[in-house]
Amino acid sequence: MTTFVPPRLDTNPHLPFGDQRTAPFYGKDILSVKQFNHQDLEYIFAVAHEMRTMVHHIGTFDLLKGKILANLFYEPSTRTSSSFTSAMERLGGSVIPINEVRYSSVSKGESLPDTVRTLECYADVIVLRHPEIGSAALAAKYARKPIINAGDGVGEHPTQALLDAFTIVEELGNIDGLTVTMLGDLKYGRTVHSLTRLLSLFDVRINYVSPDILPIPAEIIDELNERGIHQFQSDNLDEMLADTDVLYVTRVQKERFVDEAEYESVKSAYVITPETLSRAKDRMIVMHPLPRVGEIAMEVDDDPRAAYFRQMEYGLYVRMALLAMVLGKA
Amino acid sequence: MTTFVPPRLDTNPHLPFGDQRTAPFYGKDILSVKQFNHQDLEYIFAVAHEMRTMVHHIGTFDLLKGKILANLFYEPSTRTSSSFTSAMERLGGSVIPINEVRYSSVSKGESLPDTVRTLECYADVIVLRHPEIGSAALAAKYARKPIINAGDGVGEHPTQALLDAFTIVEELGNIDGLTVTMLGDLKYGRTVHSLTRLLSLFDVRINYVSPDILPIPAEIIDELNERGIHQFQSDNLDEMLADTDVLYVTRVQKERFVDEAEYESVKSAYVITPETLSRAKDRMIVMHPLPRVGEIAMEVDDDPRAAYFRQMEYGLYVRMALLAMVLGKA
Amino acid sequence: MTTFVPPRLDTNPHLPFGDQRTAPFYGKDILSVKQFNHQDLEYIFAVAHEMRTMVHHIGTFDLLKGKILANLFYEPSTRTSSSFTSAMERLGGSVIPINEVRYSSVSKGESLPDTVRTLECYADVIVLRHPEIGSAALAAKYARKPIINAGDGVGEHPTQALLDAFTIVEELGNIDGLTVTMLGDLKYGRTVHSLTRLLSLFDVRINYVSPDILPIPAEIIDELNERGIHQFQSDNLDEMLADTDVLYVTRVQKERFVDEAEYESVKSAYVITPETLSRAKDRMIVMHPLPRVGEIAMEVDDDPRAAYFRQMEYGLYVRMALLAMVLGKA
Numbered sequence: 001m002t003t004f005v006p007p008r009l010d011t012n013p014h015l016p017f018g019d020q021r022t023a024p025f026y027g028k029d030i031l032s033v034k035q036f037n038h039q040d041l042e043y044i045f046a047v048a049h050e051m052r053t054m055v056h057h058i059g060t061f062d063l064l065k066g067k068i069l070a071n072l073f074y075e076p077s078t079r080t081s082s083s084f085t086s087a088m089e090r091l092g093g094s095v096i097p098i099n100e101v102r103y104s105s106v107s108k109g110e111s112l113p114d115t116v117r118t119l120e121c122y123a124d125v126i127v128l129r130h131p132e133i134g135s136a137a138l139a140a141k142y143a144r145k146p147i148i149n150a151g152d153g154v155g156e157h158p159t160q161a162l163l164d165a166f167t168i169v170e171e172l173g174n175i176d177g178l179t180v181t182m183l184g185d186l187k188y189g190r191t192v193h194s195l196t197r198l199l200s201l202f203d204v205r206i207n208y209v210s211p212d213i214l215p216i217p218a219e220i221i222d223e224l225n226e227r228g229i230h231q232f233q234s235d236n237l238d239e240m241l242a243d244t245d246v247l248y249v250t251r252v253q254k255e256r257f258v259d260e261a262e263y264e265s266v267k268s269a270y271v272i273t274p275e276t277l278s279r280a281k282d283r284m285i286v287m288h289p290l291p292r293v294g295e296i297a298m299e300v301d302d303d304p305r306a307a308y309f310r311q312m313e314y315g316l317y318v319r320m321a322l323l324a325m326v327l328g329k330a
Numbered sequence: 331m332t333t334f335v336p337p338r339l340d341t342n343p344h345l346p347f348g349d350q351r352t353a354p355f356y357g358k359d360i361l362s363v364k365q366f367n368h369q370d371l372e373y374i375f376a377v378a379h380e381m382r383t384m385v386h387h388i389g390t391f392d393l394l395k396g397k398i399l400a401n402l403f404y405e406p407s408t409r410t411s412s413s414f415t416s417a418m419e420r421l422g423g424s425v426i427p428i429n430e431v432r433y434s435s436v437s438k439g440e441s442l443p444d445t446v447r448t449l450e451c452y453a454d455v456i457v458l459r460h461p462e463i464g465s466a467a468l469a470a471k472y473a474r475k476p477i478i479n480a481g482d483g484v485g486e487h488p489t490q491a492l493l494d495a496f497t498i499v500e501e502l503g504n505i506d507g508l509t510v511t512m513l514g515d516l517k518y519g520r521t522v523h524s525l526t527r528l529l530s531l532f533d534v535r536i537n538y539v540s541p542d543i544l545p546i547p548a549e550i551i552d553e554l555n556e557r558g559i560h561q562f563q564s565d566n567l568d569e570m571l572a573d574t575d576v577l578y579v580t581r582v583q584k585e586r587f588v589d590e591a592e593y594e595s596v597k598s599a600y601v602i603t604p605e606t607l608s609r610a611k612d613r614m615i616v617m618h619p620l621p622r623v624g625e626i627a628m629e630v631d632d633d634p635r636a637a638y639f640r641q642m643e644y645g646l647y648v649r650m651a652l653l654a655m656v657l658g659k660a
Numbered sequence: 661m662t663t664f665v666p667p668r669l670d671t672n673p674h675l676p677f678g679d680q681r682t683a684p685f686y687g688k689d690i691l692s693v694k695q696f697n698h699q700d701l702e703y704i705f706a707v708a709h710e711m712r713t714m715v716h717h718i719g720t721f722d723l724l725k726g727k728i729l730a731n732l733f734y735e736p737s738t739r740t741s742s743s744f745t746s747a748m749e750r751l752g753g754s755v756i757p758i759n760e761v762r763y764s765s766v767s768k769g770e771s772l773p774d775t776v777r778t779l780e781c782y783a784d785v786i787v788l789r790h791p792e793i794g795s796a797a798l799a800a801k802y803a804r805k806p807i808i809n810a811g812d813g814v815g816e817h818p819t820q821a822l823l824d825a826f827t828i829v830e831e832l833g834n835i836d837g838l839t840v841t842m843l844g845d846l847k848y849g850r851t852v853h854s855l856t857r858l859l860s861l862f863d864v865r866i867n868y869v870s871p872d873i874l875p876i877p878a879e880i881i882d883e884l885n886e887r888g889i890h891q892f893q894s895d896n897l898d899e900m901l902a903d904t905d906v907l908y909v910t911r912v913q914k915e916r917f918v919d920e921a922e923y924e925s926v927k928s929a930y931v932i933t934p935e936t937l938s939r940a941k942d943r944m945i946v947m948h949p950l951p952r953v954g955e956i957a958m959e960v961d962d963d964p965r966a967a968y969f970r971q972m973e974y975g976l977y978v979r980m981a982l983l984a985m986v987l988g989k990a
Contacts, residue, residue: 059784060726060754066390068419070412079778082730082756086782089728089754094390094419096412097427097757110621113628118409118620121643122416124389290778291770298773313781396720398749400742424720424749426742427757440951443958448739448950451973452746454719 026328029140030148032156033194038201044162045169047321047330048314052170055090055317062092063329070096070123072115073150074130079290079312080150080159084127087319096123113142120145125326128152146326154190159322160289161194163315168246170314171285171307175199181207181240184250184270184295186216191289192250196220205230207240211266214256237270241279247272249288249295272296277303287311356658359470360478362486363524368531371495377651377660378496378644385420385647392422393659400426400453402445403480404460409620409642410480410489414457417649426453443472450475455656458482476656484520489652490619491524493645498576500644501615501637505529511537511570514580514600514625516546521619522580526550535560537570541596544586567600571609577602579618579625602626607633617641686988689800690808692816693854698861701825707981707990708826708974715750715977722752723989730756730783732775733810734790739950739972740810740819744787747979756783773802780805785986788812806986814850819982820949821854823975828906830974831945831967835862841900843869844910844930844955846876851949852910856880865890867900871926874916897930901939907932909948909955932956937963947971 024043036044054061069088073081076099085095096119112130116139119126126143128136129150136149136156151157168175180199182192186208196206197220206224208216212235224231234240241247249272257263272286277300285307288296292308300306324330354373366374384391399418403411406429415425428449442460446469449456456473458466459480466479466486481487498505510529512522516538526536527550536554538546542565554561564570571577579602587593602616607630615637618626622638630636654660684703696704714721729748733741736759745755756779772790776799779786788799789810796809796816811817828835840859842852846868856866857880866884868876872895884891894900901907909932917923932946937960945967948956952968960966984990 058726060728066388066420068390068416078758078775082758082779082782085756086728089756090726096415096419098408098412099429110623114621115408117639118642119412121639122412122646291774293770309777309781312778316782396718396750398720398746426745426749428738428742429759440953444951445738447969448972449742451969452742452976 023325023328023330025322025325027146028326029136029143029146030158030322030326031136031140032149033158033161033197035158036198036201041162041165041198041201044318044321044325045166047325048166048317049170050330051317051320051324052314055320060090060092063324064088064091064093064327067091067093067125067327068096068123069093069323070098070119070126072098072119072126072128074128074135077129077151080129083312083315084148084150084319084323087316087323090316091320091323093323112139116143116147125323148322148326151190154188156194157190158194159315159319160191161198162322163311163318164191164195164248164287164289165198166318167287167307167311167314168285171310172245172283175202175204177203178245179205179207179243180246180248181209181237181244182216182248182250183209183237185214185252185256186210186250187214188253188256189250192248193217193220195248196224200224200227200229206232207244208233209235209237209240209270211235211252211262211270213262214252237276238279241276242281244280245284247280247284247286249286249292251291251293251295267294270295272300274299274303276300277305280305353655353658353660355652355655357476358656359466359473359476360488360652360656361466361470362479363488363491363527365488366492366528366531371492371528371531374492374648374651374655375496375499377655378647379500380660381647381650381654382500382644385650390420390422393654394418394421394423394657397421397423397455397657398426398453399423399653400428400449400456402428402449402456402458404458404465407459407481410459413642413645414478414480414649414653417646417653420646421650421654423454423653442469446473446477455653478652478656481520484518486524487520488524489645489649490521491528492652493641493648494521494525494578494617494619495528496648497617497637497641497644498615501640502575502613505532505534507533508575509535509537509573510576510578511539511567511574512546512578512580513539513567515544515582515586516540516580517544518583518586519580522578523547523550525578526554530554530557530559536562537574538563539565539567539570539600541565541582541592541600543592544582567606568609571606572611574610575614577610577614577616579616579622581621581623581625597624600625602630604629604633606630607635610635683985683988683990685982685985687806688986689796689803689806690818690982690986691796691800692809693818693821693857695818696822696858696861701822701858701861704822704978704981704985705826705829707985708977709830710990711977711980711984712830712974715980720750720752723984724748724751724753724987727751727753727785727987728756728783729753729983730758730779730786732758732779732786732788734788734795737789737811740789743972743975744808744810744979744983747976747983750976751980751984753983772799776803776807785983808982808986811850814848816854817850818854819975819979820851821858822982823971823978824851824855824908824947824949825858826978827947827967827971827974828945831970832905832943835859835864837863838905839865839867839903840906840908841867841869841897841904842876842908842910843897843932845874845912845916846870846910847874848913848916849910852908853877853880855908856884860884860887860889866892867904868893869895869897869900869930871895871912871922871930873922874912897936898939901936902941904940905944907940907944907946909946909952911951911953911955927954930955932960934959934963936960937965940965 088095120143125146127148127150128139131153133153133155135152140147186192254263285305288308418425450473455476457478457480458469461483463483463485465482470477516522584593618638748755780803785806787808787810788796791813793813793815795812800807846852914923948968
């Protein structure tokens, strides 16, 4: 068995691990991307980067030893649930998995505030996934302990947007100056809306490429215009591709279309293949929130610009950062 | 990272943590409230209180480090399952969660004795929730390792009764001399029956307030009469309220009533509101096993006498105590 | 709290715990019994025996502290899932339990390669149970991290075969020279096929006792003939019993029979009772992969030759060994 001497984390002035007095997110909830300013993001990315370094060097460490996460999922999401579980375990903490809520006291009619106030008796932080918009804010209103929103229906999924932005930073060095092209269903895509709002805190240009019937909402266009973000809309990827630094691909769902023929034509027009990438920059990345269902051909996976699996890994670091931060350890 | 020096638990003469020779519950099963005498309860409450102190000071500690709990739930119960999971994790142990038993080998027809004898190959203690009365005793008959009954149908749920009694002790200092009023469905309420039996080991007065069709069973009345407990029955809370030290509220289930109008009138008559509490003692507590579905108005939650969420937390300490005790560490 | 000084595992020349350079299975997948030669089995058994010793002496130890197992079950198997969870926890590691895959991203249509490549971002090793043959090999093709096959439909279940063989070694000292009698459904029994192949690496004699309609497949007979294994077939246990050192009992499933009367007669003919064992050697063992549904009478359980619950425990040690080995710690 090896003896491991941990780095003196508490001597890093930017990441005062262990000192709650200077932990800016200590005790706070993570509910919406709208709660963050530019400085917050820089801080989160710095802590997440430190987490990445720690995991690469030592795998797991005891920053949250003795802390317990209640992982409360009212709807299934293997990816997000596993990511938070791993994040807590890599920080030395423990997890109470609650995935069966439809069979649980919830189905007996208990209110979310009561469930949350019960669980905070057993845990130090609660991650909540819930199908109804506003549920995370409702939970946070009643809970004394931090709530992290892991998706509330058509509402927010802030940790997804944060990991998306962190992926860009880690892969391309920064966000300022980049051209980001959003592709697919931009009308209903929750991840696209949240990421767009986060990116607007930086100096970016954003292209929206979608079928006519699935455009980016006008309110987002207006919101970003007010911040002076350059935005462009098209239904044709080709005219945007050459300048793109980040191609963010999303799924176009069949159920959005009345006419199946229209769905099939849209679907095939927006599939990313090696041929697509042959016309893209050498230094750019392809992202996808996953799961994908044909939007990106598997032949693309071996291209170094295919960042979507690394994106999952960056999600681990962002969630480690958030857990450590709200528990006062970063 | 902080260095933590644990208190010398093993120097406490009342709580000889770590010395199995003097651990009175070492290797025993926790099956029924009937197995405990007054001295046992004093011991359990003392250990649970120590657990409370430890959790408040250090959150988690390594009393059961290396021990594994099989959390075997044949029916869903988020609250109880999460509470045992947290209890084991706060003691530094690990948990094997088994919540999906209807899809598991059980559905292939395996007997409970075989399942339990398999699981004890992997775990040091088994917590069992099962819909059939007597299942915990059956499991204990075959298992070499300790079984803790977490509810066996209409049978027993001893850890619930223990946490209810512990709540009274922690909130009001002791049980002797108190007047406890049980409210709601007293005929089918498993928790009421078990708690009543535990309380009869103390010098208490018990009031039963229920609809006519849902009275406390005669056998319990008889059992407590033999022990000389003062008991009073009524369908009217008002005449009992002023003298009540502990108001134990339970749910009145619609399906118990043939006539819906009768259900509605009973239901509304037994709802606890701030107005109810305005007529109660200043120093009393309102308890509820949860989940509640309207029996206690949410406006009551902020009253310091509302003890039902603290009650959940006391459950954690009682379960920590029981796990440590049957594993020979307390 | 006790202070424990772990043995210097890394000084054992046969079990160089902690030294990845000499760990022969470091980074490898465990997919099929066909991948092992005689020397591999000796190594696995030696490590598993060491694990048994360690668990008996100290229960749990920190060989895999900081490592994370993704326990990915696409179909329920309480026994196998719990065994791997316990194995990882007894080695000081953590587990991400994923038992709800039919509700998860899988049901959104995600491919197994994508799921596995996501999970390996969060975990160090993946245990996979999947209903389709070949799925473990498919997962291993895409994963960078080790995959352990915990059953892929009618394909392989190599850890079951390894624990079966290890049981024989631990119970009877070795495999060479023994007579092993396989009983029951030998046509469809995946465990029988895999174990038979493993045993053929030793100097054994194998008897096959099955109903006429459920014989051992001819390809297995041929395969073992090429290796010079003595094999005998019968539908009558009596003529084989007296010489048997290992009686491996399997379930005969009703759905294999067209004629229910035939099923009933076969079923009752192959039930092991105390009377059966009265005609067996004093030093022999009865094994069963469990769950049993009547093939072995419960009255047999107290006979010291009944090894099927100990067999479950040996499974723990084999899975501890495999996890430690593929993670480079043995």
